[in-house]
Amino acid sequence: MHKKSDPTIHDIARELKISASTVSRALQNNPRISLKTREKILAVAESMGYRPNVIASNLRNKRSNTIGVVVPLINRYFFSAVISGVEDIAFKAGYTVVISQSNDLANKEIAIVQSMFANRVDGLIISIAMQATNYEHLKMFRKKNIPLVFFDRAVAEIEADKIVVDDFNGGYRVTQHLIDQGYKRIGHMAGSQNLQTYIDRKNGYIEALAKNGIPHDESLVITNSLIAEDGVRAVQQLMNLSVPPDAIFCGNDTTALSSMIYLRDKGIRIPEDMGIVGFSNEPFSRVVSPSISTIAQPGFLMGQKAAEMILNQIEHKERIFKTLVLPTELIIRESSNRKKIKDDQLFF
Amino acid sequence: MHKKSDPTIHDIARELKISASTVSRALQNNPRISLKTREKILAVAESMGYRPNVIASNLRNKRSNTIGVVVPLINRYFFSAVISGVEDIAFKAGYTVVISQSNDLANKEIAIVQSMFANRVDGLIISIAMQATNYEHLKMFRKKNIPLVFFDRAVAEIEADKIVVDDFNGGYRVTQHLIDQGYKRIGHMAGSQNLQTYIDRKNGYIEALAKNGIPHDESLVITNSLIAEDGVRAVQQLMNLSVPPDAIFCGNDTTALSSMIYLRDKGIRIPEDMGIVGFSNEPFSRVVSPSISTIAQPGFLMGQKAAEMILNQIEHKERIFKTLVLPTELIIRESSNRKKIKDDQLFF
DNA sequence: CTGAAAGCGCTAACAC
């Protein structure tokens, strides 16, 4: 890794003709070491360019001072905001954060989690891959009692700290909002029903319809992976129905946008002829035209909370698992606001 | 970290009444171990739920199998794309990636780099903080001969592998394009002139003006931190000039967008009255209205290349430092295309 | 082909 010449506590000790333990203690500000020796040691350490070898220390202490974070995609605003929040808290607490992305693939997720285990992370913060169906790799973490926190996408059958947004409520409010705007036939583009997140969004949608006495029509619900192309395919399918919808609650902003572009190209006016609402409040949703109504999820906060939860488990051996449900916010923008009830300031 | 019960190679050895060294060798597929014993060992390891302790192995091997990545902001499309590229290559090569963000603050960058050194990363990939002015912390990496790769924002005075985009050419082409579109008085919003990146973009701008016989007017150039609010302030300042510009080459897409919104609110038509070009091809730039002309930087590719370079240094002790300049691409969209010479497909 | 032994750099009883 480096030149062999990296100084160790033994080098410092030899230089000062004292023992390595004294050096070790001084470096940790152990009060048993006299101020004088401590200062001498610090001075020599500095002059030799000494840097503690965290690996050795970790081995000895049986901890890595490292928190693992696994996300489906780094390269997505919501997830990078979460990572940013985790990093913020963890760094301040003196932890290193290692990040990996599963690309939503079960196999990559398994490999990552095993590698993190082998690296003896002190805790794991994870949002599971859409494709995952088997959770043995995560159960192992639980079995070994390694702190585990799920965020956004949690596994119901595993006991752990969980932090999610209120997807049900989000789905409910989106749907209610569309109804309030006078839309009569509301479709839904749902994400993988393996994930509670998307189940909840859909259930919120169904519940809101029911509460308003609107019959639920399964042909208006399309389930897919919510990438841009899926949005186009789904909207095509919906528009081919004998009675197409006049509004669509899209499972995320990506599909909301791709649907919107498709519809616009077909000459369908938004929000006049068709209402569109997304989910996640991706940065682009406020700046596209028409701007996209959506549900804001507090990503950065979620990351901070997840980090706090895992630090709690790590440092206080907390063993009562909590599920934290963060509120969502309905942001009404142009794409669904045909009654012009409010105007979101189009600005950063 | 875990329960004490994590099995080690000694536990496996005891179980099979053989020595730990044999187990170690078998686990590494050392050919000196007979197939029979190897298989027995693998079977027992599997049944005991053995996972190698990478920390111990790293200590012994004096390497961490870890690559450090430092970015100004995780939560920015370009940087998260780079991270994604690094992660892609590093993971395949069996390395762990640890990521930290400097928030563009010099002090945080120093703390991060020192922490990464203490963690004995095998190499460091970094894009330096805008606020940084002192590079001692990075020189230390060089002195210790730890592989170092700069991407996007490099330090000229430090010898290392570097991978940048052709910012000069990018700035040049943006400006030439604006001239070709018939804009006569072109302003520039420049980023911190501590960073070569922004110096080059500005120099490209100046050179293009010169080549076209347009005198360079310093009052048309505003230097700031290129956050959204800076864009607004800068455009206000430019519009208050006795002869305001009729086009602005913004240092990034964020300021391009905020300027555009400000101008639109003032009733200035884009691109008719004012041409706007950004830089970086943030995802939103293609979907806003008008869509923003910009320079595409291949983030994911850059990350992959950076990872390849560092692996080369780590594994082949490569000591000839290269600077890789990736080409940029001018993407002409609505915000500067008043001659309608081409139409970028507004789609994913 | 397998084993014994030493040591990576640090920490923490346990001594004095």
Add this chain to the structure above:
DNA sequence: GTGTTAGCGCTTTCAG
């Protein structure tokens, strides 16, 4: 207040 010692889990000579 400081030193001695053992050991974290793994790898790797060196022997046989």
